[in-house]
Amino acid sequence: MGQERTYKRRPIGVFDSGVGGLTVVRALRAVVPGEDIIYLGDTARVPYGSKSPRTVERYSLACLQFLLDREVKLVLVACNTVSATALPALAAASAVPVIGAVDPGAQRALAATHNRHIGVIGTLATVRSGAYVQAIAAHDAGARVTAAACPLLVPLAEEGWTDDEIAWLVARRYLGPLFAADPQIDTLVLGCTHYPLLRDVLGRVAHELAAHDVAVVDSATAMAEAAHHVLGSGPNRRGEPGRLDCFATDTSRLDELAPRFLGESPTGFALVDL
Ligand code: DGL
Numbered sequence: 001m002g003q004e005r006t007y008k009r010r011p012i013g014v015f016d017s018g019v020g021g022l023t024v025v026r027a028l029r030a031v032v033p034g035e036d037i038i039y040l041g042d043t044a045r046v047p048y049g050s051k052s053p054r055t056v057e058r059y060s061l062a063c064l065q066f067l068l069d070r071e072v073k074l075v076l077v078a079c080n081t082v083s084a085t086a087l088p089a090l091a092a093a094s095a096v097p098v099i100g101a102v103d104p105g106a107q108r109a110l111a112a113t114h115n116r117h118i119g120v121i122g123t124l125a126t127v128r129s130g131a132y133v134q135a136i137a138a139h140d141a142g143a144r145v146t147a148a149a150c151p152l153l154v155p156l157a158e159e160g161w162t163d164d165e166i167a168w169l170v171a172r173r174y175l176g177p178l179f180a181a182d183p184q185i186d187t188l189v190l191g192c193t194h195y196p197l198l199r200d201v202l203g204r205v206a207h208e209l210a211a212h213d214v215a216v217v218d219s220a221t222a223m224a225e226a227a228h229h230v231l232g233s234g235p236n237r238r239g240e241p242g243r244l245d246c247f248a249t250d251t252s253r254l255d256e257l258a259p260r261f262l263g264e265s266p267t268g269f270a271l272v273d274l
Pocket of ligand 1: 016017018020021046047048049050078079080081082123126154191192193194
């Protein structure tokens with residue numbers, strides 16, 4: 001009983017290459033509001049999406065260890081790039097469950113599609129890994145998946161250029177070839193922490209290119225629901241909202257960027273070295 005109570009009170013750990021993973025924290029706070037959360041953004045080394053799998057794995061193992069040292073009971077890998085390239089290594093290194101972004105996103109896409117034609121967009125590393133293609137095929141071998149890397153969308157989201165002519169031009173430039181490769185795509189997976197900020201423009205451009213409805217899905221809510229499921233009867237159900245403690249490896253621009261992804265201002269980031 002004593003041990004059980006201790007487990008319940010332990011925080012959930014969430015990490016990302018930067019601030020984008022706060023979209024997952026936002027979803028998590030909506031689904032399990034009583035839980036304490038420790039968030040780590042590896043802002044000194046962001047972006048991960050243009051780096052090799054080996055480097056991403058090395059960086060993310062250090063992020064994981066930081067959270068494990070703080071006795072988290074569960075780890076959410078908010079970063080799609082890490083989830084796509086390093087999840088097996090993280091799971092092997094962790095004594096607590098590790099939830100990635102790819103499988104929840106893949107399942108959400110399969111639940112949304114009517115014709116099993118799915119488009120996936122993400123960073124270069126995520127698309128190169130083929131992780132979404134594999135995850136979708138593992139659930140439905142007959143689904144057709146077409147993927148495209150959209151590296152410029154991360155800086156666009158960080159600049160806050162999410163609904164101007166530049167966002168439209170860039171979205172058309174990336175989604176044009178995707179829908180040319182498979183005009184029947186009816187579901188688009190936002191396989192990157194940053195893309196939910198561009199959901200509106202991406203959805204409208206997809207609709208314009210496809211000339212039919214396109215469902216736009218991301219993994220943030222699905223990950224939060226997976227966390228709820230893993231916690232089972234164990235979530236911390238005390239009445240007051242849980243604490244959110246944020247850490248980052250560099251603090252430049254955090255005050256400006258973090259609220260965009262979290263939807264509110266975090267109380268502050270503590271600077272850490274991994
Ligand atoms: N967090 C990354 C992802 O979801 C995007 C930013 C980066 O490239 O590090 O893939």
